[in-house]
Structures are given as C-alpha cells and as structure tokens.
Amino acid sequence: xxxxxxxxxxxxxxxxxxxxLSCSQTLNHNVMYWYQQKSSQAPxxxxxxxxxxxxxxxxxxxxxxxxxPNTSFCFLDIRSxxxxxxxxxxxxxxxxxxxxxxxxxxxxxxTRLTVL
Amino acid sequence: xxxxxxxxxxxxxxxxxxHLPCNHSTISGTDYIHWYRQLPxxxxxxxxxxxxxxxxxRMASLAIAEDRKSSTLILxxxxxxxxxxxxxxxxxxxxxxxxGGTRLMVKP
Numbered sequence: 001x002x003x004x005x006x007x008x009x010x011x012x013x014x015x016x017x018x019x020x021l022s023c024s025q026t027l028n029h030n031v032m033y034w035y036q037q038k039s040s041q042a043p044x045x046x047x048x049x050x051x052x053x054x055x056x057x058x059x060x061x062x063x064x065x066x067x068x069p070n071t072s073f074c075f076l077d078i079r080s081x082x083x084x085x086x087x088x089x090x091x092x093x094x095x096x097x098x099x100x101x102x103x104x105x106x107x108x109x110x111t112r113l114t115v116l
Numbered sequence: 117x118x119x120x121x122x123x124x125x126x127x128x129x130x131x132x133x134x135h136l137p138c139n140h141s142t143i144s145g146t147d148y149i150h151w152y153r154q155l156p157x158x159x160x161x162x163x164x165x166x167x168x169x170x171x172x173x174r175m176a177s178l179a180i181a182e183d184r185k186s187s188t189l190i191l192x193x194x195x196x197x198x199x200x201x202x203x204x205x206x207x208x209x210x211x212x213x214x215x216g217g218t219r220l221m222v223k224p
Contacts, residue, residue: 004159033211042203042214043160057211090159105152105212107159 003027004108006091012114013081021076021111023091032074033105034066035090043090049074078113086115120204125219128194136189136218138204143184148207151178151189153200154217160203163189194222 005024013019023032031050035043047056049068065077078085091108121139128134140149150165164171164178171178177190191198201217
C-alpha cells in the first residue's frame with residue numbers, strides 16, 4: 001500500500017548530539033511536512049516543502065533544519081538537541097499546495113525522540 | 117488563523133452514535149472545515165472535510181451549520197477502535213493548525 005514511512009520509530013540521542021529523522025513516501029505527493037508533537041499536545045507544524053521549495057514556520061527554532069533530496073524522501077535534522085526537543089516528530093504529505101484547503105494530509109506513524 | 121473550540125473529552129458507549137461538536141465563530145468564507153483523528157501512538161488520520169454542505173464518507177458524516185459557525189462530526193456507530201483524539205481544523209489554503217481536540221472514550 002502507498003504510505004508515509006518514518007524511520008526509526010524510536011530514536012534516543014544525547015543532549016547536544018546531532019540527530020536525523022527520516023521520512024519517505026510512496027504517494028508521489030508534491031508537499032511534505034514536518035510536525036512536532038509534545039506529550040499531551042496537538043501537532044505543531046515546523047516546516048514544509050512544496051516540491052523543492054522550503055517553507056519555514058516563523059517560530060521554528062534554527063536548531064531544526066530539513067532536507068528533501070528528491071520527491072520521495074525528506075529529512076529532519078536537529079543540530080543540537082535539548083531536553084525540550086523530546087517529542088514525537090510526524091511527517092505528512094499532501095498532493096498539491098495550490099488546492100491545499102480542499103486537500104488531505106497523510107501522516108506517517110511518527111518518530112518518538114528521547115533526549116538523554 | 118481562525119480558531120476552533122472543542123470539548124476536551126467525551127464519552128460514548130460502543131455501537132451508539134457519537135456527535136462531536138466544534139465551534140468556529142470566526143470562520144471566513146473560504147475556510148474549509150477538516151476533521152482528523154489521532155489514535156494512541158499513531159499519526160493523525162484524515163476523517164472528513166467540507167465547506168458548506170453536509171458530507172458523508174465511509175468513516176463519518178460532517179454536519180455544517182447554515183451560518184458555518186459550528187459543525188458536528190458524527191460517528192454513526194462508535195467502536196472501541198474509534199477511541200482517539202478528534203481534531204477540528206479550519207483550513208484556508210494555508211497550513212493545518214491543530215487545536216486542542218476532543219478525546220473520545222468509548223465504553224464497551
């Protein structure tokens with residue numbers, strides 16, 4: 001089945017040690033998103049790619065960066081994780097931002113990041 | 117972004133209908149009303165969306181008030197697998213902004 005895949009499902013890193021989370025999709029969607037979801041909170045958008053066009057949310061810390069080498073893959077890099085970055089990180093896709101209001105986002109299962 | 121207001125939690129009995137309300141009094145004419153749900157330890161899942169007319173799909177129905185200031189997600193027969201957090205989101209060609217959501221608990 002076409003889907004959004006996130007690896008790993010669980011990631012443990014040390015305070016200050018760079019970590020990369022990965023997302024791949026078989027839906028051939030133009031738009032890919034990264035959300036952060038802390039415990040008992042709603043998902044919060046960090047940034048998204050429309051094709052190769054990167055769009056950062058205004059309040060996303062500089063510590064978070066992203067790469068999209070091709071349509072299928074997108075990476076979330078946390079340069080120096082702090083204890084406050086422990087969260088579930090969700091990747092999502094949608095077909096086309098131009099009709100986004102009527103479009104559907106497809107989410108992956110998430111990667112739970114623990115920072116020691 | 118326009119805001120939505122949902123009850124923090126609701127309870128339902130299994131196999132009974134569930135009506136999940138959402139208020140969005142500041143909705144604008146171009147805002148779509150989306151519903152997503154998030155099952156425990158999973159990513160959010162699309163449920164349904166609409167603009168003005170009521171909508172039905174295999175998962176649920178969406179009833180939209182005539183003035184569009186409120187909507188109701190209807191699960192026709194709740195099952196234990198429907199226990200999740202349900203998010204009502206207004207979407208206007210910008211990004212999805214999740215609010216607090218309603219935690220639905222389904223009792224056997």
